[in-house]
Amino acid sequence: xxxxxxPPNLLDSLDEPISPQATNPWGDRLFHLVVRGIAGVVLVIxxxxxxxxxxQSVPTFRRYGLSFLTQSQxxxxxxxxxxxxxxxxxxxxxxxxxxxxxxxxxxTSLFIxxxxxxxxxxxxxxLVDLMAAVPSVIYGAWGFFLLMPHATLTSRWISEYxxxxxxxxxxxxxxxxxxxxxxxxxxxxxxxxxxxxxVIPITCSVMRGVFAEAPLGEREASYALGSTKWGxxxxxxxxxxxxxxxxxxxxxxxxxxxxxIAVLFIISLTFNVNFHILQNGTSTISALIANDFxxxxxxxxxxxxxxxxxxxxxxxxxxxxxxxxxxRSRSGAATEI
Amino acid sequence: xxxxxxxxxxxxxxxxxxxxELPAVxxxxxxxxxxxxxxxxxxxxxxxVYAVVGxxxxxxxxVWLVFSYVLPLSGVVGFVLCWDVAFLAMYAGVTARSHPxxxxxxxxxxxxxxxxxxxxxxxxMTVVVYxxxxxxxxxxxxxxxxQSASAGSLTGTFAQGGIYNALVGSLIQVxxxxxxxxxxxxxxxxxxxxxxxxxxxxxxxxxxxxxxxPDLLAGLFIYVVFVLPFHGNYPWGHKNGIAVSLALAxxxxxxxARSAEVxxxxxxxxxxxxxxxxxxxxxxxxxxxxxxxxxxxxxxxxILAVARMIGESAPLLIVSGFTTFYNANPVDGQPMISLxxxxxxxxxxxxxxxxxxxxxxxxxxxxxxxxxxxxxxxLARQRVSxx
Numbered sequence: 036x037x038x039x040x041x042p043p044n045l046l047d048s049l050d051e052p053i054s055p056q057a058t059n060p061w062g063d064r065l066f067h068l069v070v071r072g073i074a075g076v077v078l079v080i081x082x083x084x085x086x087x088x089x090x091q092s093v094p095t096f097r098r099y100g101l102s103f104l105t106q107s108q109x110x111x112x113x114x115x116x117x118x119x120x121x122x123x124x125x126x127x128x129x130x131x132x133x134x135x136x137x138x139x140x141x142x143t144s145l146f147i148x149x150x151x152x153x154x155x156x157x158x159x160x161x162l163v164d165l166m167a168a169v170p171s172v173i174y175g176a177w178g179f180f181l182l183m184p185h186a187t188l189t190s191r192w193i194s195e196y197x198x199x200x201x202x203x204x205x206x207x208x209x210x211x212x213x214x215x216x217x218x219x220x221x222x223x224x225x226x227x228x229x230x231x232x233x234v235i236p237i238t239c240s241v242m243r244g245v246f247a248e249a250p251l252g253e254r255e256a257s258y259a260l261g262s263t264k265w266g267x268x269x270x271x272x273x274x275x276x277x278x279x280x281x282x283x284x285x286x287x288x289x290x291x292x293x294x295x296i297a298v299l300f301i302i303s304l305t306f307n308v309n310f311h312i313l314q315n316g317t318s319t320i321s322a323l324i325a326n327d328f329x330x331x332x333x334x335x336x337x338x339x340x341x342x343x344x345x346x347x348x349x350x351x352x353x354x355x356x357x358x359x360x361x362x363r364s365r366s367g368a369a370t371e372i
Numbered sequence: 373x374x375x376x377x378x379x380x381x382x383x384x385x386x387x388x389x390x391x392x393e394l395p396a397v398x399x400x401x402x403x404x405x406x407x408x409x410x411x412x413x414x415x416x417x418x419x420x421v422y423a424v425v426g427x428x429x430x431x432x433x434x435v436w437l438v439f440s441y442v443l444p445l446s447g448v449v450g451f452v453l454c455w456d457v458a459f460l461a462m463y464a465g466v467t468a469r470s471h472p473x474x475x476x477x478x479x480x481x482x483x484x485x486x487x488x489x490x491x492x493x494x495x496x497m498t499v500v501v502y503x504x505x506x507x508x509x510x511x512x513x514x515x516x517x518x519q520s521a522s523a524g525s526l527t528g529t530f531a532q533g534g535i536y537n538a539l540v541g542s543l544i545q546v547x548x549x550x551x552x553x554x555x556x557x558x559x560x561x562x563x564x565x566x567x568x569x570x571x572x573x574x575x576x577x578x579x580x581x582x583x584x585x586p587d588l589l590a591g592l593f594i595y596v597v598f599v600l601p602f603h604g605n606y607p608w609g610h611k612n613g614i615a616v617s618l619a620l621a622x623x624x625x626x627x628x629a630r631s632a633e634v635x636x637x638x639x640x641x642x643x644x645x646x647x648x649x650x651x652x653x654x655x656x657x658x659x660x661x662x663x664x665x666x667x668x669x670x671x672x673x674x675i676l677a678v679a680r681m682i683g684e685s686a687p688l689l690i691v692s693g694f695t696t697f698y699n700a701n702p703v704d705g706q707p708m709i710s711l712x713x714x715x716x717x718x719x720x721x722x723x724x725x726x727x728x729x730x731x732x733x734x735x736x737x738x739x740x741x742x743x744x745x746x747x748x749x750x751l752a753r754q755r756v757s758x759x
Contacts, residue, residue, distance in 0.1 A: 049447070063653045066654060066655035066658070067567065069559070070563040070566070071567070073556055073560055074560050074563040074571070074575045075628075076556065077556055077575070077579065077629065078575055078578055080622065080625075081626070082578070085589075085592075087593060087597055088589070088592070091596055131379050139491065142484065142487075143492050145485050146488070147490035150482060150485060161745060161748070161749055161752075162493075162496070164676070164748075165742070167743075168676065168679045168683065168741050168745065169683070170682075170737055170741070171683070172497065172685045172712045172715050172716050172719075172737075173503055173715070174499065175716075176503065176731070177498070177499045178692050179719075180502070181502050185449055188449065189449050193588075230414045230564060232495065237584075250407060262474075263474045263477070263478035265474075265477055265481040265482065268481075272607070284636065292586070293545065293586025293587070294586070295586065295588045295685075296685045296686055296689075296712075296716060299689075300719075302655055312571065321686065323691040324592065324690075325686060325690070328690050332560050339592075340592065340596065343589055343592045346586060346589065347585065347586075347589050350585050351581055354583070358577060361419050
């Protein structure tokens with residue numbers, strides 16, 4: 036609204052492109068600056084987690100070198116510090132959790148997205164979210180007090196009939212009249228069962244989200260061609276949701292690798308290379324850190340931080356792969372009216 | 373070849389039937405009366421119900437017999453497992469008598485899927501029932517909520533001592549953590565939804581990767597950057613409340629950012645464009661249109677983050693000290709107890725009375741999470757009704 040002597044040429048002003056910038060550029064510039072700044076702060080915080088852990092790990096690696104990764108004993112008093120047995124235990128617990136959780140999560144997500152009546156679908160979704168939000172200390176207590184006695188019997192049964200498979204072997208006679216129950220408790224298997232309770236809801240909600248997006252037209256086309264319900268799921272829903280299935284499973288794996296409290300409840304921390312998942316005694320990185328942190332000297336602390344770095348890198352790798360798969364299967368960025 | 377012949381037979385009968393049903397030319401055929409009734413889509417034939425129920429009962433009986441009389445086995449887990457396998461086999465057999473293979477496969481898969489979903493529901497129920505049943509003795513007493521743990525003794529009665537200090541500690545720690553994580557999380561979410569460019573992709577990747585990084589590492593990080601450098605010299609150079617809050621904030625920010633991003637992403641793009649077309653600046657559009665429209669989703673994100681933080685226990689093992697005394701000052705360098713840590717320490721104590729108290733605190737924890745989830749359900753319903 037600039038009052039000028041000569042009337043402005045309308046045609047001239049039409050030739051100029053209208054600036055997409057808003058009427059108040061300074062406010063917007065400030066807004067963008069603030070938002071960008073917040074995102075930058077978040078980025079710096081999370082970037083520095085890795086940087087700090089790496090920095091603190093330098094003395095450990097300088098002292099122990101690569102033997103930190105190959106040594107199985109964790110015994111700072113004897114200057115023997117390594118995480119090979121712990122790494123093995125971490126992977127064992129996570130794999131058991133994943134093997135148990137994957138089919139159950141897949142079935143549950145298919146049930147919610149395909150089989151459940153429409154009325155209770157929302158409730159079921161909320162229940163799965165609730166299951167994810169139940170504190171892990173409660174799952175740990177449940178696993179220790181309720182699950183362990185039952186799972187011990189299951190362990191014994193498995194080792195009795197499948198003990199010829201090396202990983203299911205337990206160094207005792209499972210068929211003995213008075214069986215050595217103490218050999219079967221506190222094992223990686225039971226810890227994995229308990230952790231699977233925390234993996235299921237995460238994996239399930241990712242899978243369900245992707246299954247729900249399977250295009251209606253293709254579902255109907257499948258039915259119209261005479262497919263049964265399972266035929267439709269097998270040919271439309273599962274192929275469409277493959278990214279979500281892989282991504283959700285990887286996300287669950289990340290969670291299983293880092294689970295602390297529930298594992299700490301169940302396992303008895305030992306540092307032997309133990310391939311027998313049903314046999315008592317194992318260790319995971321997170322349980323090791325949480326257990327030893329309280330009474331650690333500064334040298335020990337540095338070693339624990341290095342173990343933390345290894346855990347960080349492992350979960351970061353797994354989660355990044357998961358994110359790639361999940362993002363790839365995601366549809367448009369914004370909903371249009 | 374056999375199938376081809378069968379198909380041809382089916383085809384011929386169908387054609388013959390169709391020819392039979394064709395009305396004679398010139399004769400006005402009365403529409404069959406059942407055409408007036410709407411056809412039921414979800415009709416379940418009675419024999420299908422019989423197949424399911426019969427297989428369930430039959431397999432139960434069979435497994436009962438075999439399990440308890442023939443094989444010297446025992447255990448609830450084994451029984452249920454064998455029952456399930458026998459049921460599936462029997463159901464498949466019964467269905468196969470009257471249906472083609474694809475239908476059999478479909479029904480067996482449906483049975484497997486429903487069975488596994490029921491299993492999850494059952495196990496979740498055992499978690500809740502077990503915790504509540506064991507904590508009831510402690511929760512029954514009102515002093516459980518009004519007295520600190522220091523007022524009771526390890527083996528004393530439940531009429532003394534409680535979790536007041538842990539409740540207050542949790543409230544303060546989560547409150548501070550939310551005060552830090554909420555602006556960071558929602559700011560990041562606004563950044564990720566409202567702007568474009570390579571930096572957005574970097575931030576989104578990092579936030580998504582961080583959502584599932586173990587919370588234990590958040591505690592480790594805060595210990596290294598916040599507690600350790602000031603060790604012994606400043607009040608916060610010890611395990612204390614503020615360090616816990618910071619760790620919870622670090623663990624919670626990516627969770628809030630992600631769920632808030634989802635909430636903002638659902639805001640229709642057309643609404644944004646309408647705002648900008650009316651001449652509003654970007655900030656005004658975000659402030660007046662995007663954030664209010666996404667408010668129910670943002671509230672849900674906040675509640676979920678609170679629920680997650682209040683039960684967070686792994687970082688507490690690193691940065692929080694255990695105490696039975698009441699401490700409402702997060703920065704005085706004294707340990708400050710919270711609910712999850714109280715649950716953990718008491719359950720691991722080995723004292724029967726303490727274990728029951730631990731279960732009592734777990735009940736309170738579960739109850740808080742339930743209430744928060746009920747709140748999100750109410751919010752979700754509001755969102756539906758306003759549309």
